[in-house]
Amino acid sequence: MKPNAERNRSRIPQERPDFPLLPTPKPGADGSLPHESSESLFRVVQAHYLQQDRRLGVYAVTGVGEFVPSSLENVRRGLATLRDEGILRSEHTFLDAGSGDGRVVILVSLIFGLKTFGVEYDDALWRRSLDHVAVFRPFYRTGNALPTLLCGDFCDEETYTRHGTAFRNFDVVFNYANDHHRLAAKIARDGAEHVLFLCYGPIPIPESFPGLVAIRSLTLGNGAAQRGSFLHVYRKGG
């Protein structure tokens, strides 16, 4: 499943054995899910990851970059705006390039209902993301696909072909400020004609990427404690 075992040996601390495992949410006796509205479902996801952030921290150096998780509140706000404007659509296939512990793909699949993929280079983070998807599995309804999580380099086409897909199959590529110049070059070269690049991070002004055109910028969050805070949207072309 995972290539380059030596090269991407994780520097992420393993789970501490003295911490109890997170409880798995269970459907009620009548088969109904305990949290029906997307707002309450979002609160469950947010609380789950807040608990994990308190246990494991919100910063780690990985073999290829830095793991700093997104603010789920910010990402949700940004994606909701793009959906309301018709830029993000439910039929889109979404890739989180550098998916960390899986929180963005869980948010996007569970709350927004998109088909999602995540690619993470770090082995321990990738395994952690699989565990989180397993925790939320009971919340997925029929027709709402679980995220597909791949371990590898998001710029390496083989990461996708090994799993029977290709980079050109993604309609939306999200990245949180890690290796985004190399990713932008791959999007311009190998992405689908209509592909959107969502570049999330602390930079208020959209950067220039050859072959991509900036079409929308959103300011997210309020206050210094909010991670990320800006979302710039690019379309292939130009």
Ligand SMILES: C[S@@+](CC[C@H](N)C(=O)[O-])C[C@H]1O[C@@H](n2cnc3c(N)ncnc32)[C@H](O)[C@@H]1O
């Ligand atoms: C800032 S974290 C964001 C994690 C997650 N997307 C989120 O928003 O919560 C960036 C992640 O990208 C991963 N990464 C950086 N370059 C990568 C590459 N070329 N291929 C795969 N993963 C990469 C890092 O290991 C790190 O976990």
